[in-house]
Amino acid sequence: MDWIKKISRVAVLFVLPVVVIACTVSYKFNGSSINYDKVKTISIADFPIKSEYVYAPLATKFNEDLKDIFIRQTRLQLLKPNQNADLQIDGEITGYNQYNQAVSADGYSSETKLTITVNVRFVNNTNHAEDFEQQFSAFRTYSSTQLLTAVQDGLIAEMTKEITDQIFNATVANW
Template sequence: MLKRFLILTGIILLAGGIMHSCKVSYSFTGANISPDVKTFSVYYFPNRSRLVNPNLSQNFTEALREKLQRQTSLNELEENGDLIFEGQITGYEVRPMAIQKEDQAALNRLTITVSLKYTNNKDPEQNLEQTFSAYEDFDSNSSLSAVEDGLVPEIIKKLNEDIFNATIANW
């Protein structure tokens, strides 16, 4: 009986030691960041598209900064952070969608494209250069200027979610 007790106690202690040495990291934001990473920098994303929205660069850059501040515990540096986000807006265009009778579009699509260079100074294998696009459709009876203020923030939100997932969340 004592022998069984000692064996069972040994197994429990061994399992406890193994479990204690394993580190499982959970995050409710989806962030998967190495403990070595403490800071990030987001450089201004200039608008290099043919059609220019004068506020797009500023709004996109600020939204990306805010997302990183809200969903990570990293500190922001103006430059040379452990993680660096830089790039440019390469596309801002409207195209007709859902063509109806008499070759008239029922919907138009506003698409924004961003070219991103992501640098992880703590783990260069995580570095990424990728293009991201997102869009919103709107009724063809509405002009772009009438719907732009409502569509652009939604598209920026989608782009930032995709960028966050591809870089910080490692999806």
């Protein structure tokens, strides 16, 4: 009887890991739904500023953030824009505007709204049914007692993250 207990313990030690490995479930927390058998490369062109109001660091910040999100959250190889990639993204920054948002009791503006708008063209060379051209935007409000130059970089960082997340979700996450 002792040898049966020993054999059953050894059998459990060998069978249990096999069962655990066979029953695993894979989750992706980045939301991408890329078929890496078909899609291996992406090209992202630099987005020039085509808005009436220009803040030069905006283009650099946006272009870097857009490329970074695809590098960090996918296994796609980033190619230069003139190469034939499986996925292609290009466009332009079409709006960088500020508007008075609210008026205080003394008749002056109390809040200002800063908005960034980006036009994106997406081409999926493995499935052209997913191609699109779409505008993405984000805005933030700030107190009119503050100068735009004092809050601009922080607001741009927040808005470019929001817009690049929107673009990522629309292109490879299929949300």
